[in-house]
Amino acid sequence: MAGATTFREGMRAGLPFLLPTLAIGISFGVVTRSLGWDLGAPIVMSAIVYSGSAQFASTSVLGDGGTVFAAVLAAALVNARFLPMGIAFAPALTGGPLRRAAEGQAVVDASWALANRGGRFDRKLLLGATLPQYVGWLGGTVIGAVAGSAIGDPDKLGLDAMFPAFFLALLVPELQESKRARVVALAGGALALALVPLVPPGIPIVAASLAALIGLRQR
């Protein structure tokens, strides 16, 4: 199946995420302005960091009076899941290291999950699916930063609930695949929930990937 889709089909697959990322981007812009950030700061951050969870994590550390080091560490931990995701995506990439590094930047949760074909990845689908989300994220941040508190609370629309629902929709076919997948899902999910109160945000998700090591055992 790999290579069968086009960039345009990837964009279409990513389109349903334009609205939720726009809404979450707006709330990021609003939150940073309420913390007294310059107009340009959230916009530049969304443009070059482009990771909602990491940006919220570092912003809340700085907002609580934390140091730059603590803010960067929190965001890096939240983003550590992109390490195993990037390794899984890597065999689908071609070209030199610089080009592979650049294309690796397109890995975000929703695109990674959409492009996953049972452990093999569809490169164009992933790259295409990220584009509408980048537009939504950056556009939302600009709207939120400019309009500020005039917008009200974007949470009221419940858009933050779209992401877990989406991940669940992608998870169900994985679970139907094999008993092994169900065991791994159960173990990874239990591990993540158990770790939430014990470790900084982000780590529970990364730790869940350890459950996949069950795959080392011969069937």
Add this chain to the structure above:
Amino acid sequence: MTAVWTTIGILAVVGAAIKATGPVLVGGRKLPGWADGVIALLAPALLTALVLVDTFASERSLVIDARAAGLAAAIVAIALRAPLLVVVVGAAGVTAAVRALT
């Protein structure tokens, strides 16, 4: 403001490095056979964790709030074989309704 801009600059570099690591080190190459079994299982492990943490975690505590109702709506929609858009919009709608009522 200096702290904010410094954080943004460092984070852009660190974030890019995290995402580049896999593609640079193992890009274009076939992974050894033992890795295939692990990678095939990364999706169920990570997706389950994302579903549960996005729904039940609030910073460092576990909570049951309006998002749980949204997830329940998603489960029903998936069981009824509804299209993806209906699943995610339904979850948002139910979450928004519960938030409006509570």
